[in-house]
Amino acid sequence: MIDRVRGRIHERSILFRDVLAAFSLCDALMLGGYWVVFEFLGKFSLGHHCVLCASLGNEDRICSRCVDVLPWNHCHCERCGQPVVADQPLGVFCADCQSSPPLFDRARSPLRYAFPVDTALKALKFKRQLMYAPAFATILVPTLHEIFPHVDALVPVPLHRLRHATRGFNQAIEISRELASHTGLPINHQTRRVRRTTTQSGLSASKRRKNLRQAFAVNGALDAKYPLIIDDVITTGATCDYLAAALLAAGAKSVDVLTVARASIKLLR
Numbered sequence: 335m336i337d338r339v340r341g342r343i344h345e346r347s348i349l350f351r352d353v354l355a356a357f358s359l360c361d362a363l364m365l366g367g368y369w370v371v372f373e374f375l376g377k378f379s380l381g382h383h384c385v386l387c388a389s390l391g392n393e394d395r396i397c398s399r400c401v402d403v404l405p406w407n408h409c410h411c412e413r414c415g416q417p418v419v420a421d422q423p424l425g426v427f428c429a430d431c432q433s434s435p436p437l438f439d440r441a442r443s444p445l446r447y448a449f450p451v452d453t454a455l456k457a458l459k460f461k462r463q464l465m466y467a468p469a470f471a472t473i474l475v476p477t478l479h480e481i482f483p484h485v486d487a488l489v490p491v492p493l494h495r496l497r498h499a500t501r502g503f504n505q506a507i508e509i510s511r512e513l514a515s516h517t518g519l520p521i522n523h524q525t526r527r528v529r530r531t532t533t534q535s536g537l538s539a540s541k542r543r544k545n546l547r548q549a550f551a552v553n554g555a556l557d558a559k560y561p562l563i564i565d566d567v568i569t570t571g572a573t574c575d576y577l578a579a580a581l582l583a584a585g586a587k588s589v590d591v592l593t594v595a596r597a598s599i600k601l602l603r
C-alpha cells in the first residue's frame with residue numbers, strides 16, 4: 335500500500351499536467367466555455383481521485399484506505415502536541431513543556447511528519463501541488479471542532495513578503511481557506527513576518543529559535559481574542575511561539591496552534 339501511495343504521489347502531478355495541457359489546448363482553439371470544461375474535468379476526472387493514491391470513486395479527497403495507513407499522532411503531549419511514547423496523566427506535560435513552557439496554550443497536529451505526509455507537504459510547498467492543502471485541511475476539521483471550539487479567528491503563519499512573492503502562495507493560507515469554508519471562522523491577515531529568516535529546514539533547535547527572534551509583527555490591535563495559528567508542519571514550536579508572543583502583545587487572550595503534521599524534535603538534537 336505504501337509503495338502504491340509513493341508512486342501515485344508522482345503520478346498525480348502527471349495527471350494534473352495532462353488536465354492543464356487539455357485546458358491550454360481548448361484555449362488555443364478558442365472553443366470558449368473554459369470554466370465549463372474545467373469544472374467538467376474537475377468533477378469527473380479529479381474530484382473523485384484520492385490525492386495520495388489516485389484511486390477513483392472517492393467522495394473524500396483522501397480515501398478511507400489511505401486514511402487507515404496515515405501516520406496518526408495519537409499519543410502526544412497535551413500541551414505542545416509532540417509525539418510521546420506513552421499517554422501522559424492529566425495535567426502532566428512532556429519534558430520540553432516542563433522545562434520551557436510554550437507561549438501558546440495548546441498545539442495539535444493530527445498527523446506525524448512521516449511518509450506519505452512529509453512527501454505530500456513538501457510537494458505542496460516546493461512543487462506547488464496545491465490540491466494537498468484542502469485535502470489535509472479536511473483532516474484538521476474534526477480536531478478544530480473538538481479541541482478548539484472557542485477560537486474566533488484563523489491566523490496562517492505569514493511568510494516574509496519576498497518569500498511569498500518567490501513561492502507565489504503561502505501554504506498556511508491555502509490550508510486556512512479550506513478550514514474557513516468548513517467552519518465559517520474568519521482568516522486574520524494582520525500578522526507580518528518583518529524579518530527575513532533563513533529557511534528553518536536543517537537548523538538545530540537552538541538555531542531555529544535564534545533565527546526567529548522578533549520575526550513577527552501585528553498590524554494594529556488584533557481583531558481576535560482567541561486566535562488559532564495555522565501551518566502545515568510544526569517542528570520545535572519556535573515559529574508558533576514567536577508568533578504567539580506577537581499575538582498576545584497585540585491583545586489576544588490566548589493562542590492555540592493547529593498544524594497538519596508534527597515533526598519530531600528529537601531528530602534535531
Ligand SMILES: [Zn+2]
Pocket residue numbers: 384385386387388389396397398399400401
Ligand atoms: Zn487513497
Ligand SMILES: [Zn+2]
Pocket residue numbers: 411412413414415416427428429430431432
Ligand atoms: Zn509538550
